[in-house]
Amino acid sequence: MTKQRSKLKAKFIVTDAINFVLLDNDTASSTDSEYCKRIANRNSSTFEESDRLRIFNAFWQMTSWDEKQTYVQSLAETVGKKQLKAGDSSRRSVVYTYALEKSGTRHQVCKSMVANTLGIKERTLINWVNKKN
Numbered sequence: 001m002t003k004q005r006s007k008l009k010a011k012f013i014v015t016d017a018i019n020f021v022l023l024d025n026d027t028a029s030s031t032d033s034e035y036c037k038r039i040a041n042r043n044s045s046t047f048e049e050s051d052r053l054r055i056f057n058a059f060w061q062m063t064s065w066d067e068k069q070t071y072v073q074s075l076a077e078t079v080g081k082k083q084l085k086a087g088d089s090s091r092r093s094v095v096y097t098y099a100l101e102k103s104g105t106r107h108q109v110c111k112s113m114v115a116n117t118l119g120i121k122e123r124t125l126i127n128w129v130n131k132k133n
Contacts, residue, residue, distance in 0.1 A: 047109070051102055052117045059118050072125060073132040075099060075114055096129055 062068050076096045098114045099106040115122045 046107055047100060047102060047113075047117075055100060055117050056119055069128045069131070072114075072118070072120075072128045076129040076132065078132075 059068060059071060062071065076098055078094045079097055081093075081095055096111070097108055098111050099108050100114060100117060101107075111122060111125065115125045118125075
């Protein structure tokens with residue numbers, strides 16, 4: 001068994017053939033980003049640990065990776081760039097905003113909070129959202 005595989009095995013416990021439960025509390029913590037805490041339209045503080053655990057469990061109860069990917073894509077909304085510079089050929093064409101749902105209402109949160117709540121890496125989140133377009 002490789003070193004990376006053993007670390008991964010120590011981090012997760014298999015509940016059945018499909019679902020995993022995270023054991024590492026660090027991975028499932030909310031965002032520590034000062035930027036996210038400072039911005040007024042980010043509602044990270046409205047989510048308690050019980051809300052985040054409910055979202056986490058619902059996500060990992062989904063039966064297929066395609067279903068999980070579709071769910072993650074539904075959390076991201078495409079927004080146009082705020083500032084366009086003349087003559088600048090930027091590769092960035094869109095900006096994504098992320099939201100989690102609480103009591104039937106979507107609350108905008110930062111990308112790292114979405115990734116941490118779902119227990120996935122930010123790179124996985126970005127790849128799945130980019131496949132949407």
